[in-house]
Amino acid sequence: MMKLHDVWEKYQVNKLLNYADVAKFLTKEGQTVTYPPGKMIVQRGDFPEYIYFIIEGLAIGQREYEDGSEYRYFQVDKQNGNLGLLEILSKNEQYVATITSLTEVVAVKVESAAVYDILMNDLDLLRKCSLLLADDLYQRSGNDGIYYYYEGIDRLRLFLLNYAEQLQMKYLSQDSLLVEMSYEQIAAQIGVSIRTVGRSVHKLKKNGEISISGKKIKISEDQYQKLKNYWAG
Structure with a gap:
């Protein structure tokens, strides 16, 4: 056989x-x-x-x-x-x-x-x-189930890491990547409330893992490495 x-x-x-x-x-x-x-x-x-x-x-x-x-x-x-x-x-x-x-x-x-x-x-x-x-x-x-086992802030970390890697920051002329999605869209994507996204964004900004431009999330090369190192550790 x-x-x-x-x-x-x-x-x-x-x-x-x-x-x-x-x-x-x-x-x-x-x-x-x-x-x-x-x-x-x-x-x-x-x-x-x-x-x-x-x-x-x-x-x-x-x-x-x-x-x-x-x-x-x-x-x-x-x-x-x-x-x-x-x-x-x-x-x-x-x-x-x-x-x-x-x-x-x-x-x-x-x-x-x-x-x-x-x-x-x-x-x-x-x-x-x-x-x-x-x-x-x-x-x-x-x-569809990749975020199931993670808490809100880690769901956001994983989402942002995947977003940056999929868009390959090296192709962008600027030194940072602007996430072209609203908090509502991100919340729907990772399966949490908009409020949880807002709190998680605040914590990640405080940790230096992301920046904010207006109401959009920005990720620099250094911040991308921080997100990557978080999961590597």
Whole structure:
């Protein structure tokens, strides 16, 4: 009887699916487009008429839950940048997230119908797609409970650390990162009250782990290291 690891090895595929995987099929269909920093590439709710394969640069995404109360931030680059792919594979008629360029982004824009037709007729690409969908579901299932075992202030610490790492501070021109989320949005994300977020922010500021600009949280390079060292210790 074959062991599970042996079967996994037999059908080994890379979790990532990017432009390099489909480029040979898209010699005529693709159109190269460039987005300056801060430009919206796709908007949540729009029909996924095109797939965008990022070949240079970094973009960030904002995803809402169905009730509209929670947000998640994630990054996409040339390794995992296939905007709209999950939507067409699951036959959803709306982009699930708004994606905005963080740096200058160069992408190849392809009609989604052409991409879907290619995927449905290539077994290796289909296997990659199945792993892509399964991994996305698995990661989100795990993240839903990641804060369960932590108190409010540690939930906020972990959230801010993940936020900074996902946005990769080295890509930002300024020397600190502004968290573009309200206390209400953060509270919904980490599963605590707005009041708890406010108290935790006050304590972290007092500890020198964050700064405040207006009503937004700021994280400098040194403060990022403090947050990182807290979990390392």
